[in-house]
Amino acid sequence: MSGSRQGGRRDAGERADLARTVAFDALRAVNDDEAYANLVLPELLRERGVNARDAAFATELTYGTLRSTGTYDQIVQTCAGRSLADLDPPVIDALRLGAHQLLSTRVPPHAAVSTTVDLVRTHVHEGAAKFANAVLRRVGEQDLDGWAEQLAPPRETDLAGYLAFRHGHPAWIVRAFSDALRGDAEALEAALIADNEPAPVALAVRPGRGDVEELVSAGAQPARWSPYGATLVSGDPGKLAAVRAGRAGVQDxxxxxxxxxxxxxxxxxxxxxxxxxxxxxxxxxxxxxxxxxxxxxxxxxxxxxxxxxxxxxxxxxxxxxxxxxxxxxxxxxxxxxxxxxxxxxxxxxxxxxxxxxxxxxxxxxxxxxxxxxxxxxxxxxxxxxxxxxxxxxxxxxxxxxxxxxxxxxxxxxxxxxxxxxxxxxxxxxxxxxxxxxxxxxxxxxxxxxxxxxxxxxxxxx
The missing domain is CATH 3.40.50.150 (Vaccinia Virus protein VP39)
Structure with a gap:
């Protein structure tokens, strides 16, 4: 019985490591090869046979890390005591991934650190792994609010700079959103928060070729306002018969x-x-x-x-x-x-x-x-x-x-x-x-x- 339980824990750990490895490889493709996450990540998940639960974890790790890359870079650079330009790109992506787990997920700190160190050890070398361990332990000494208090401009004097750090957007984009929202600070922060929420899979039927009822019968929900739209709560839209046959497609x-x-x-x-x-x-x-x-x-x-x-x-x-x-x-x-x-x-x-x-x-x-x-x-x-x-x-x-x-x-x-x-x-x-x-x-x-x-x-x- 004891051996069975240990095997179960080991299997669970291996699955979690698979999700992290997929996320790391997706980050490398995005940042090194200028790939698009929405294209490269599904391909990696399919190639490696990742199950639905671990695919969701890998997706959160990938997208969450990419959303707040600028914020994590400031924190990592502070903890590393050197410019990111002095680090190997794989180490940078691993540190971003570890920072995301430490600061924005419920992953236990010891798991976030140890699994990230393992990634660096596997993909770089032992010396880089020891360096990553030291940096991530410093990252985990504060939560994201603490780092914002230390590194972000004061909210009272530089709202755009503060929100840029806190919500993972370049400051120029924050200012552009503020202009479009006529300086409404509450709406501005709501817009930035919404940008960091996963977008639903939106579908549109082709008029004359398909209808919304077919999508609903396949598990989608009718769109709120578009008479041709539906929202897929979960699953791969490519598996829907209407999408495969061209009667519907993915469209916001x-x-x-x-x-x-x-x-x-x-x-x-x-x-x-x-x-x-x-x-x-x-x-x-x-x-x-x-x-x-x-x-x-x-x-x-x-x-x-x-x-x-x-x-x-x-x-x-x-x-x-x-x-x-x-x-x-x-x-x-x-x-x-x-x-x-x-x-x-x-x-x-x-x-x-x-x-x-x-x-x-x-x-x-x-x-x-x-x-x-x-x-x-x-x-x-x-x-x-x-x-x-x-x-x-x-x-x-x-x-x-x-x-x-x-x-x-x-x-x-x-x-x-x-x-x-x-x-x-x-x-x-x-x-x-x-x-x-x-x-x-x-x-x-x-x-x-x-x-x-x-x-x-x-x-x-």
Whole structure:
């Protein structure tokens, strides 16, 4: 009996070590190879046959460590007494992983330290393992609040700096969120907290090909506001028959709402030619294709990059309509002006609205990225207005709340052209609460439970 119990404990320990090893390898891929956690982690879990319980632990370790990398780096550097630049990258990732377990999980401190030291011993060498042991013991001398009191700027004099440390965001992003929230400190902190909560798996059916009831019967819950959406509480969406057959796909509810809003705006005259200017990877295009109005209606889905265009083709495969995918640069359109009735421009952006899904993005993006993206957004929106006929509608969408990528882009384009005007977007998101003063809409994770999608609707005069 005693031997059996010891074996059970040993097996449990081995499973926990497997979860930590997978998390460590995912961190190495993200930080050394610039992989994306949402792609590399599921692949590692499948390759190594990790069971559901340990997969959940590995996911929490990976995503939690990535979310607060900047905070953990400050703490680790303080405890190491040297710059992180002087350490081997595998040691840095292991120390981040250990710090996360010590400061943000219920893992017992001795387990957090010993298992991390084992990782360093296995992947680096004994000397590095002894160093990691010493550093992590210092990390564990205080909780996260204690480290914030020691290392973060005072909340009273530098709110952005304090919240950046406490909630694992670069200070420039915190300031951008604060600007978008009009300086509301309570809403700002709520937004940062929501960014660190795991995002649910959101699904969207392809109109004309699938229905929400099929997803619900497979265990999903209906979305709150999107008539085409559902939320998968647990499990792999790729195992759902509707997803495998292309009747549904993974798509945030906010992304669904802004797409559907374009289809709901009243226009006079023909309503047959729709354009998706930046269509890759195809989720919005697939939704639009099912929403195109009337017989003979057609969607042109444009994507600059061939590999992403292939994803759009795959998403549209099986749609009963006649739709076209074109590889082209939408800033220099090969189609005539005033050729479309409705235009969707989901512009390339910093992606700050989806940080809960892509935790590593907050540390990869820099404030210097905003300027070039803004210039591209202005160029694309100008092309989008030229592409729509008088009386037609353009939806300008970004997955970012940064004012330099949202309201001010629209302001500048409208001032420079004079032949388009804003349409109040709020009536076209029926039932969605707290949409602000309009006419544009900014969704938020902490308010709406969606990605922070921005929508402006413009009518060509």
């Amino acid at each position: 509810e906010g992304s669904q709402l802004v797409t559907v809003a374009l289809s709901r705006v009243e226009i006079s005259g023909p309503d047959e030619r729709w354009l998706d200017m930046c269509a890759g990877p195809g989720g919005k295009a697939a939704l639009l294709a099912g929403l195109t109005a009337g017989p003979g209606a057609q969607l042109l889905a444009v994507e600059k990059h061939e590999h992403r265009a292939r994803l759009v083709e795959q998403a549209l495969r099986g749609d009963p309509g006649e739709h076209e995918v074109l590889v082209a640069d939408a800033t220099d359109p090969p189609w005539p002006e005033e050729d479309f009735d409705r235009v969707l421009l989901d512009a390339p952006c910093t992606g700050l609205g989806a940080l809960r899904r892509r935790p590593e993005a907050r540390w990869r993006r820099q404030s210097a990225d905003v300027g070039p993206l803004r210039r591209l957004q202005i160029s694309l929106l100008d092309a989008g207005i030229r592409s729509v006929r008088p009386g037609g509608i353009v939806a300008y969408v970004t997955c970012s709340p940064h004012l330099a990528e949202t309201v001010t882009v629209v302001d500048d384009v409208l001032k420079s052209r004079g032949d388009a005007e804003r349409v109040d977007a709020r009536p076209y998101l029926p039932g969605v609460p707290d949409l602000g003063d309009g006419p544009d809409v900014q969704l938020w994770p902490h308010v709406h439970g969606t990605d922070a999608m921005y929508l402006a609707l413009l009518r060509r005069k």
